[in-house]
Amino acid sequence: MNLDEQLKALIESGTEEEVRDFVAAHFSEFGPETQKELAVELFSEALSQEVQQREAIIAEKDQAIKLIEEIEREEAQGS
Amino acid sequence: MMRRQHFELLAGSYRADRRVKYEARFSISEAGCPARMYRADLMRIEGKSTYCATFCRDTILAMATESYSRRAEKADRVKTGTEVDISEKPGLDDIAKNDEQSRQFGLYLQSTGDSAASLAFRHLEKGKPTEADEAVFERHLEEFNKRQDRFEKVHKAVSAFRDDLLTHSPIFKKFRDQKGGENIARVFSEGLRDMALKEPTAFARVETEVQRLVDVQDREAAQDKRISEWCSKNKIVDDDKFLDTLKITDERQRHAKIREMLRGGMDWKKKMWDSVFRGTSRQAKGVSSENLAAQTQLRERVSQQAGDYFKGLMVQNKEIREALARMHTEAEPAFEKGAAAQPSLSEARAGLHELDEDKVIERAKAFRKANAAEWRNPAKRAALIDTFHDEEETRYNEFKKKPGFFARLLAKFAKKFDTRTDAKITAAFA
Numbered sequence: 001m002n003l004d005e006q007l008k009a010l011i012e013s014g015t016e017e018e019v020r021d022f023v024a025a026h027f028s029e030f031g032p033e034t035q036k037e038l039a040v041e042l043f044s045e046a047l048s049q050e051v052q053q054r055e056a057i058i059a060e061k062d063q064a065i066k067l068i069e070e071i072e073r074e075e076a077q078g079s
Numbered sequence: 080m081m082r083r084q085h086f087e088l089l090a091g092s093y094r095a096d097r098r099v100k101y102e103a104r105f106s107i108s109e110a111g112c113p114a115r116m117y118r119a120d121l122m123r124i125e126g127k128s129t130y131c132a133t134f135c136r137d138t139i140l141a142m143a144t145e146s147y148s149r150r151a152e153k154a155d156r157v158k159t160g161t162e163v164d165i166s167e168k169p170g171l172d173d174i175a176k177n178d179e180q181s182r183q184f185g186l187y188l189q190s191t192g193d194s195a196a197s198l199a200f201r202h203l204e205k206g207k208p209t210e211a212d213e214a215v216f217e218r219h220l221e222e223f224n225k226r227q228d229r230f231e232k233v234h235k236a237v238s239a240f241r242d243d244l245l246t247h248s249p250i251f252k253k254f255r256d257q258k259g260g261e262n263i264a265r266v267f268s269e270g271l272r273d274m275a276l277k278e279p280t281a282f283a284r285v286e287t288e289v290q291r292l293v294d295v296q297d298r299e300a301a302q303d304k305r306i307s308e309w310c311s312k313n314k315i316v317d318d319d320k321f322l323d324t325l326k327i328t329d330e331r332q333r334h335a336k337i338r339e340m341l342r343g344g345m346d347w348k349k350k351m352w353d354s355v356f357r358g359t360s361r362q363a364k365g366v367s368s369e370n371l372a373a374q375t376q377l378r379e380r381v382s383q384q385a386g387d388y389f390k391g392l393m394v395q396n397k398e399i400r401e402a403l404a405r406m407h408t409e410a411e412p413a414f415e416k417g418a419a420a421q422p423s424l425s426e427a428r429a430g431l432h433e434l435d436e437d438k439v440i441e442r443a444k445a446f447r448k449a450n451a452a453e454w455r456n457p458a459k460r461a462a463l464i465d466t467f468h469d470e471e472e473t474r475y476n477e478f479k480k481k482p483g484f485f486a487r488l489l490a491k492f493a494k495k496f497d498t499r500t501d502a503k504i505t506a507a508f509a
Binding site for chain 1: 487
């Protein structure tokens with residue numbers, strides 16, 4: 001079985017971990033077209049994850065800003 | 080000496096903070112030279128705190144040097160043809176002369192399904208385009224260049240955080256372990272261009288994600304400014320610790336961390352930190368207006384004292400410093416888990432089996448049976464066969480549209496029925 005066939009067999013019946021391990025371990029051995037496609041898909045996935053994480057950060061910071069605004073309002077009422 | 084140690088602690092903390100790295104990298108690309116970049120970055124970071132501005136300087140300058148050496152390396156790679164040069168837009172003559180551009184135009188044509196253009200392209204490859212061929216190409220060159228422009232825009236934006244993703248994203252952890260990052264970054268640029276040319280729908284997804292990332296970074300920068308100003312006004316030295324603490328989603332755990340920070344502290348410090356981290360509205364409930372003013376005054380005084388105290392604490396108390404470091408590292412994985420996951424492999428597999436040849440034949444037989452009455456009419460039969468093929472094509476295309484790494488991998492290898500399958504379908508219909 002060539003690399004593409006091995007990868008195909010893994011994605012049809014292996015675990016996520018096995019697929020990721022295989023891609024990382026053999027990345028430079030794949031043909032140029034497969035390498036390009038894999039690289040774009042991996043970056044797209046990393047991008048999506050990054051956006052989701054940053055949106056979670058923004059939600060946290062929104063909470064922080066709400067706290068700040070409450071404190072400031074209270075300070076304004078107190079002064 | 081104490082002051083120096085304190086600064087070093089902050090500098091270390093900020094070097095570890097990828098948000099600052101992002102900001103610095105943006106400034107490097109925006110400003111274009113170290114001096115301007117340095118000023119731009121200081122202006123941006125000064126909003127955070129004076130300490131940060133002072134100590135990020137080293138980090139930023141180091142990044143500028145790194146960026147410059149990378150730029151030189153890139154120039155070498157472009158020269159040797161191992162990196163995509165996105166500065167040129169081809170005309171028909173260039174496509175005819177340049178193998179790489181000819182390949183790219185070929186990819187673009189594949190996605191259009193324009194058979195006249197494909198024929199003209201074969202003439203072009205042989206170096207014999209006719210006038211009619213050129214007219215066909217004119218129509219496509221505009222769209223081809225539009226796709227190139229879109230690629231260029233996305234590539235430029237992605238380049239600003241490509242290296243950070245490679246360095247930090249869990250997706251590339253295995254590549255980092257095996258030191259395969261350099262290679263993947265290079266082929267990514269080429270792959271992205273190919274995708275822009277031949278798969279506009281898939282490329283639009285990447286384009287959207289990039290725009291979302293740019294948007295959230297802008298929003299985050301505005302939030303940072305607001306929080307930093309408040310922290311600075313309230314003499315909270317390290318606003319990132321404030322934010323890290325807030326990242327802990329479990330309220331009890333969050334408060335435990337704050338208490339851990341203040342272990343051995345006096346009651347007034349707890350009051351101060353409760354008011355800062357837990358929010359004052361809950362505390363304010365049940366507090367009379369007379370007491371509110373007194374409480375505010377107390378908080379102002381406590382805030383100043385606690386700010387000073389906390390600064391000293393970070394330098395002097397090794398135990399607290401270690402607790403803060405632990406908090407930083409513990410908060411991160413908990414936060415990482417909070418991020419929504421991509422479709423899993425098993426989710427991506429859903430529907431794959433439906434594309435198997437056996438399943439297609441099974442559906443063909445059932446389709447014929449369901450349309451037995453019309454099947455006898457040759458004209459209607461031809462239309463029914465077309466309908467069946469369209470349905471199968473749609474099923475395949477829907478599967479291919481699924482987002483996520485595993486789904487796209489599966490789509491790459493999913494069997495699209497070929498001429499052999501087509502013959503079997505014809506046999507099933509016979």
